[in-house]
Amino acid sequence: MSFRIIKVSVLTFLFILTGSLCATAEESNQNYPERLKRKDSFLGIHFDFHAGHDCKEVGKNVTPEMIERIIDQVHPDYIQCDCKGHPGISSYPTKVGNPAPGFVRDQLKIWREVTARRGVALYMHYSGVWDNEAIKHHPEWARIDGKLTVNLVNTGGAHENDKIFVIDEIPPVGPLSVTIRSKEKPERVYLESGGIDISYDYSEGIIKLTVPRVEIHEIIVVY
Numbered sequence: 001m002s003f004r005i006i007k008v009s010v011l012t013f014l015f016i017l018t019g020s021l022c023a024t025a026e027e028s029n030q031n032y033p034e035r036l037k038r039k040d041s042f043l044g045i046h047f048d049f050h051a052g053h054d055c056k057e058v059g060k061n062v063t064p065e066m067i068e069r070i071i072d073q074v075h076p077d078y079i080q081c082d083c084k085g086h087p088g089i090s091s092y093p094t095k096v097g098n099p100a101p102g103f104v105r106d107q108l109k110i111w112r113e114v115t116a117r118r119g120v121a122l123y124m125h126y127s128g129v130w131d132n133e134a135i136k137h138h139p140e141w142a143r144i145d146g147k148l149t150v151n152l153v154n155t156g157g158a159h160e161n162d163k164i165f166v167i168d169e170i171p172p173v174g175p176l177s178v179t180i181r182s183k184e185k186p187e188r189v190y191l192e193s194g195g196i197d198i199s200y201d202y203s204e205g206i207i208k209l210t211v212p213r214v215e216i217h218e219i220i221v222v223y
Helices: 064-074 106-119 132-137
Strands: 002-005 015-017 042-048 078-084 121-127 147-153 176-181 189-191 200-201 205-210 215-220
Touching: 015 205, 064 106, 064 205, 078 106, 106 121, 147 176, 205 215
Parallel strands: 002 176, 042 078, 078 121
Antiparallel strands: 015 121, 147 215, 176 205, 189 215, 200 205
């Protein structure tokens, strides 16, 4: 298995669980049920999406009726929907940042309206430090103290099987052949976990190396 890193990702990855979405002016005029704060909640649902450039019908399957059914069947204290995943593409219409190429409905607005009406707190999944689209336009953002970093994430397991709802184990992958563009020959290449040096070949602006194994997440540091 090999990776071709055309633009490098940022220093580390982070899921930012934002606070409950601020009430709109319209919502503030409604007598909606009180919603639990995150610290007082027990059961929540997280919907992951990570929209990309191939997402041209965002919101097509999101309807108020669908969300009503989810709430009726699960009775969650809160729901966390998608806002922006690691690719850096926003999954709702916005003039700020990089929205998906196409929308059928504003899915974020629908989640907000239904959860507010039903008294269910709404949070957003926002990948705040790992943003491939931002790095494509601003590669210098991927550097801290002269270090270039590459995130490797193991997405193995039965993710494609829609009949499996809980994945008990993600098998490790490796060895992985990784190619990274760099204008200069690095002084050192190592794995962030444990600070283990990796041998590499450098020629004509290309770094080639092999990562022996990735359990869940690994970071290559080029210095």
